[in-house]
Amino acid sequence: MTAVVEVRDAHVVHRARSGGLLRRDRVYALTGADLAVAAGETVGVVGESGCGKSTLARVLVGIQRPASGTVLFQARDLWTMPPAERRATLGTGVGMIFQDPSTALNRRLTVRRILRDPLDVHDRGSGPEREERVRELMSLVGLPGALADVLPGQLSGGQRQRVAIARALALDPALVVADEPTSALDVSVRAQILNLLLDLRERLGLALVFVSHDIQTVRRMSDRVITMYLGRIVEETPADRVTDAARHPYTRALFSATPGLLDPLDPIPLTGPVPSATRPPSGCPFRTRCWKADHLCAEAMPEFSAASRPGHRYRCHHPVEEDQSTRDLARQEP
Numbered sequence: 001m002t003a004v005v006e007v008r009d010a011h012v013v014h015r016a017r018s019g020g021l022l023r024r025d026r027v028y029a030l031t032g033a034d035l036a037v038a039a040g041e042t043v044g045v046v047g048e049s050g051c052g053k054s055t056l057a058r059v060l061v062g063i064q065r066p067a068s069g070t071v072l073f074q075a076r077d078l079w080t081m082p083p084a085e086r087r088a089t090l091g092t093g094v095g096m097i098f099q100d101p102s103t104a105l106n107r108r109l110t111v112r113r114i115l116r117d118p119l120d121v122h123d124r125g126s127g128p129e130r131e132e133r134v135r136e137l138m139s140l141v142g143l144p145g146a147l148a149d150v151l152p153g154q155l156s157g158g159q160r161q162r163v164a165i166a167r168a169l170a171l172d173p174a175l176v177v178a179d180e181p182t183s184a185l186d187v188s189v190r191a192q193i194l195n196l197l198l199d200l201r202e203r204l205g206l207a208l209v210f211v212s213h214d215i216q217t218v219r220r221m222s223d224r225v226i227t228m229y230l231g232r233i234v235e236e237t238p239a240d241r242v243t244d245a246a247r248h249p250y251t252r253a254l255f256s257a258t259p260g261l262l263d264p265l266d267p268i269p270l271t272g273p274v275p276s277a278t279r280p281p282s283g284c285p286f287r288t289r290c291w292k293a294d295h296l297c298a299e300a301m302p303e304f305s306a307a308s309r310p311g312h313r314y315r316c317h318h319p320v321e322e323d324q325s326t327r328d329l330a331r332q333e334p
C-alpha cells in the first residue's frame with residue numbers, strides 16, 4: 001500500500017488555555033500517533049470530545065506541525081521540505097472540509113469567486129479554463145450553475161457545504177480531510193452530503209479522512225475506523241466488523257452505546273469522567289474507566305498488537321475476545 005499521507009509517532013502538546021500566565025499546564029493533544037491513509041480509502045476517526053480527533057486531522061493536512069514525529073505526504077517529509085515547497089504541496093495536494101460552512105466560506109465572495117480563488121492562487125490554466133473548472137466543480141457537487149453569482153448567505157446550509165466541498169476539490173487533491181462535515185447541518189441534508197462525499201471518493205480515488213462524533217456515520221462511511229482516547233490512537237478496526245470484532249474495551253463500549261444499529265447491542269457502561277488531557281493517567285489512558293484494568297495497565301502503555309484480520313490493531317493488555325457478545329461484556333463489573 002502506498003500511503004498518500006503517513007504520520008509516524010506524532011506528538012502535539014498545547015499550552016492549556018486556562019491556568020494563568022505564570023502557570024500554564026501542558027495539554028497532551030496527540031501522543032505517539034501512527035497512521036497511514038492510501039488512495040481510494042476512507043478512514044474514520046472516532047472518540048469522545050477532546051480526545052484529539054481534530055488535532056490529528058490538522059496534523060494530516062499540515063495546519064498543525066507536530067512537536068515531534070514525521071508527516072509524509074506522498075512519501076515526502078512535509079516538515080523538512082522548504083516552506084514554499086510545503087505550501088505548494090499542501091495547497092494543491094490536500095483539501096479540508098470544516099464543520100461549519102457558514103464560517104469556512106468568505107461571506108463577501110460569490111460562489112464563482114470562492115471556487116476560482118484556489119485556481120488563481122496556484123495559477124491553474126488560462127482564464128477560460130478556470131471558468132470551465134468552476135462550472136465543472138459546481139456540477140461535480142450537484143450545484144446548479146445559476147448559483148455561481150450568489151453569496152454564501154443566500155444559500156442553504158447544505159448548498160454552502162457543497163461549495164466548501166467543491167472548493168476543497170478545486171485543485172484535484174490526493175487527500176481530503178473532513179472534520180465533522182455534517183454536524184452543523186440539518187438532519188435532513190446530512191445524508192445527502194455524506195452520500196456526495198462517498199460518491200466523490202469513488203469517482204476521484206481520493207484518500208478520505210472523516211472525523212465525527214457520529215460513530216454510526218463513521219462506520220457507514222469508512223473502510224477503517226480509528227479509535228482515539230486522550231490523545232492516543234488505541235485501535236484501528238475494519239469498519240464492517242467494528243461492533244463485534246473490535247478488541248479494545250473502549251471501542252466496544254463506544255460502539256455499544258450507539259443508537260440506530262440494525263441489531264441493537266447491550267450498552268457497556270462507560271463510568272467516570274474522561275481524565276484531563278493535562279494529566280493523563282500513567283500506563284494505559286483508558287485504565288481509570290476500564291473494567292478490565294489491573295496493575296499492569298497502570299504501569300505500561302501497551303504496544304500495538306496485530307489482530308487476526310488485516311487492518312486491525314489495538315493497544316490493550318487485556319483485550320476483549322472477538323465476537324464476545326456485548327451482553328457478556330456489559331455484565332462485567334467496571
Ligand SMILES: Nc1ncnc2c1ncn2[C@@H]1O[C@H](COP(=O)(O)OP(=O)(O)OP(=O)(O)O)[C@@H](O)[C@H]1O
Binds near residue numbers: 028048050053
Ligand atoms: N489551541 C489549543 N490550545 C490549548 N488546548 C488545545 C488547543 N487545541 C486543542 N486543545 C486541547 O487539545 C485536546 C484535543 O483537542 P481536539 O480539538 O483535537 O479534540 P477533538 O477530539 O477534536 O474534540 P471535539 O470532538 O470536541 O472537537 C483537548 O483537550 C483540547 O482542549
